Amino acid sequence: MSAVFPVLLDLTDRRTVVIGGGAVGARKVSALLAVGAAVCVVDPRGALTLPPEVVHIGEAYRAEHLEGAAVAFACATPEVNAQVVVDAKKRGVWVNAASSPHEGDFTLPAVVRRGEFTLAVNTGGASPALARRVRERLEAEYDAAFGEWVRVLAELRAEVLARVPDEARRRELLDGFADWSWLERLRTEGVGPVREAMLARL
Missing domain, CATH: 3.40.50.720 (NAD(P)-binding Rossmann-like Domain)
Structure with missing residues (x-):
């Protein structure tokens, strides 16, 4: 192939x-x-x-x-x-x-799933063992908190689309919510406080 x-x-x-x-x-x-x-x-x-x-x-x-x-x-x-x-x-x-x-x-492919978030690793059949090892490394980096973050981002995207009429402001908010700092906050503070902090930005 x-x-x-x-x-x-x-x-x-x-x-x-x-x-x-x-x-x-x-x-x-x-x-x-x-x-x-x-x-x-x-x-x-x-x-x-x-x-x-x-x-x-x-x-x-x-x-x-x-x-x-x-x-x-x-x-x-x-x-x-x-x-x-x-x-x-x-x-x-x-x-x-x-x-x-x-x-x-x-x-x-070798797959990492975290809720709706999916990572796929493929070597075209050349080395399934290598694909598996890359997946194992990615599993450690993309932990369960990553899946929670994706779920919160889905909720916030719906809120932004419903409540923010200006397209440029929508892009700004959605891009900001995808910043890695939110993931770190979610890991330390939990889902609830992070969701509320995001909503406060609207």
């Missing part, structure tokens, strides 16, 4: 198909459930331990399993994965192939 276009997908209630319910497939399932996707796992093994909200099709993969899917994740054997890629591309379904990422349409 050469040049890639970074994009964040909203998969809420969208049908996503994971072919293969082993360790790799299980990680995909967990990540998909965390963002509200409707997950279906295709795996002929009947003894899989899956969350109750996951639909399990206990049979060997067939191309028909991709019908209606927004995206597919090929997490089975290399032979099955190769067939999933072919079938998915015929149907216009975006596909990720665990055993050969360059054959699919997209790769999965």
